[in-house]
Amino acid sequence: MRPVHIAGFAQLPHGLVDNRHDEGGMVRAVTAAALQEAGLGRDDVGFTCSGSSDYIMGRPFSFVMALDGIGAWPPIRESHVEMDGAWALYEAWVRLQHGDVDVALVYCFGKSSLGDVEAIYALQNDPYTIAPLGLDPMTAAALQARQLIARGLLTEREIAETVVNARRNGQSNAEVPAIETRSVEQLLAQPLVRDPLRAHDAARFTDGAAAIVLTVGGGGPRIAGIDHRIDSMNLGVRDLTLCNSARIAAERAGAHNIDAAELYVPYASQEKLLCAAMGLDPGVQINPSGGTLVAETPMVAGLVRIGEAARLIRSGAKRTLAHATAGPCLQQNLVCVLEEAP
Amino acid sequence: MKPVTEFRSPTKLTYTVSAGTVATEFLSAILQRRIVGRRCPVCTKVYVPPRPACPTCAALCEEPVELPETGTVTTFSVVRIPFPGQLLEPPYACAHVLLDGADVPLLHIVGGVDVNQVRMGLRVTAVWYEEPQPTLASIRYFTPNGEPDADYASFREHV
Ligand SMILES: [Zn+2]
Numbered sequence: 001m002r003p004v005h006i007a008g009f010a011q012l013p014h015g016l017v018d019n020r021h022d023e024g025g026m027v028r029a030v031t032a033a034a035l036q037e038a039g040l041g042r043d044d045v046g047f048t049c050s051g052s053s054d055y056i057m058g059r060p061f062s063f064v065m066a067l068d069g070i071g072a073w074p075p076i077r078e079s080h081v082e083m084d085g086a087w088a089l090y091e092a093w094v095r096l097q098h099g100d101v102d103v104a105l106v107y108c109f110g111k112s113s114l115g116d117v118e119a120i121y122a123l124q125n126d127p128y129t130i131a132p133l134g135l136d137p138m139t140a141a142a143l144q145a146r147q148l149i150a151r152g153l154l155t156e157r158e159i160a161e162t163v164v165n166a167r168r169n170g171q172s173n174a175e176v177p178a179i180e181t182r183s184v185e186q187l188l189a190q191p192l193v194r195d196p197l198r199a200h201d202a203a204r205f206t207d208g209a210a211a212i213v214l215t216v217g218g219g220g221p222r223i224a225g226i227d228h229r230i231d232s233m234n235l236g237v238r239d240l241t242l243c244n245s246a247r248i249a250a251e252r253a254g255a256h257n258i259d260a261a262e263l264y265v266p267y268a269s270q271e272k273l274l275c276a277a278m279g280l281d282p283g284v285q286i287n288p289s290g291g292t293l294v295a296e297t298p299m300v301a302g303l304v305r306i307g308e309a310a311r312l313i314r315s316g317a318k319r320t321l322a323h324a325t326a327g328p329c330l331q332q333n334l335v336c337v338l339e340e341a342p
Numbered sequence: 343m344k345p346v347t348e349f350r351s352p353t354k355l356t357y358t359v360s361a362g363t364v365a366t367e368f369l370s371a372i373l374q375r376r377i378v379g380r381r382c383p384v385c386t387k388v389y390v391p392p393r394p395a396c397p398t399c400a401a402l403c404e405e406p407v408e409l410p411e412t413g414t415v416t417t418f419s420v421v422r423i424p425f426p427g428q429l430l431e432p433p434y435a436c437a438h439v440l441l442d443g444a445d446v447p448l449l450h451i452v453g454g455v456d457v458n459q460v461r462m463g464l465r466v467t468a469v470w471y472e473e474p475q476p477t478l479a480s481i482r483y484f485t486p487n488g489e490p491d492a493d494y495a496s497f498r499e500h501v
Contacts, residue, residue: 019360019362020362020363021362021363021394022361022362022364022365022394024393024394024395024397025362025363025364025394025395028394028395028400028402031400032400042400055355058355058357058359059359067397068393068394068395068396068397069394069395069400070400071395071396071397071398071399071400071401072397073397073398113358114357114358114359114360115355115356115357115358116355116356119355120355123353123355127351128349131351131353132349132351
């Protein structure tokens with residue numbers, strides 16, 4: 001494998017509502033900043049890949065509008081995934097393995113404030129059998145949480161503790177909107193909205209964009225391993241107390257000796273399950289940035305996890321793990337393990 | 343067994359979309375019957391409708407440029423048959439109008455003239471509706487203004 005490094009990372013400060021930027025403006029801001037951090041210009045980029053969703057942006061071909069932000073002229077080698085930017089990074093990593101390109105630019109953008117994200121995600125279900133029933137992702141997560149609790153793998157208190165930790169860590173993250181800290185008791189006193197889940201157990205949706213510059217060789221945190229797997233879209237055939245796609249992706253990405261991990265946690269009830277599936281020891285620091293419970297920008301939060309895990313390496317960690325997920329009940333999982341440049 | 347060929351699964355998504363700073367500037371000007379583009383600081387091209395970043399230079403376009411409501415038809419097509427969703431009654435002329443001082447043409451309608459008179463190089467002026475809304479459709483159409491046709495050479499860089 002060719003050694004691929006994270007040479008630059010930038011994100012727009014995630015806001016609850018961003019009425020200022022359109023696609024091109026968001027993308028222009030983060031790609032210029034990531035290239036600057038990498039010390040590269042756009043002419044150095046050999047491959048560009050983006051992640052976004054027209055359903056989230058509420059307009060067709062929003063990813064084409066976004067190309068204004070990178071100056072795609074003369075025509076460039078470019079690709080797009082209708083997914084989180086973490087999967088765009090995976091495609092760029094594969095492209096760099098071909099051997100003829102040494103620099104790749106990855107970006108993503110999303111605005112949760114335009115529509116109802118849960119209603120949009122509900123449309124990912126099987127169109128013949130599940131989607132007509134209107135199963136929203138939080139209800140699916142509640143079905144999963146109930147099973148975890150019944151099997152003795154999770155308690156309501158642990159769900160609350162996950163929220164407490166995320167909000168505490170989020171206090172030192174200047175790039176997410178302010179969020180109030182809460183005690184476990186305060187959280188458990190809140191009403192149940194999807195029994196056994198409470199409103200604060202869901203990730204807080206935000207608007208934003210992010211970009212990462214990948215280089216073959218050079219400095220910066222190195223991608224030690226990366227893999228992604230997907231479980232069945234039929235919730236009934238899965239054991240929801242396991243997360244096999246995350247387990248296999250973690251094994252193949254080399255999830256051992258991890259100092260800190262940035263996990264994409266759509267619902268607080270899923271964090272402990274993810275840690276168990278990926279074999280993370282209790283000593284591993286989880287979501288020092290605050291994670292998605294503090295700021296989940298759709299199609300962006302996964303790439304941000306990789307960027308945050310890279311920042312942890314830059315500030316002294318030896319080996320970090322970034323995780324991204326999509327689909328109901330952690331259906332699809334991507335794991336990226338980063339280490340210091342040798 | 344009879345094959346199932348149809349079932350109902352109504353889906354509705356509602357969005358609250360904002361135009362963003364740059365399109366808001368453009369659409370607010372339309373309300374005052376003004377046309378405002380933006381200039382790229384690198385290649386100096388004037389884009390209308392304006393773009394937040396130059397699509398060829400990736401430079402931020404921050405300078406608004408007031409444009410006249412006169413321009414030149416750089417290409418056109420006469421729509422002669424009806425189709426679903428059509429807003430105007432055929433025949434009518436759909437055209438690229440290069441506003442004076444702009445570097446990219448604006449897609450619009452050429453009206454107030456027999457469609458067989460529409461041609462490349464035709465000089466036109468905007469005709470506005472009485473009460474403009476924040477949409478480019480507030481310009482009813484561009485109509486010939488009587489100036490002599492522009493030479494092809496004068497707009498060949500913009501076709
Ligand atoms: Zn330019």
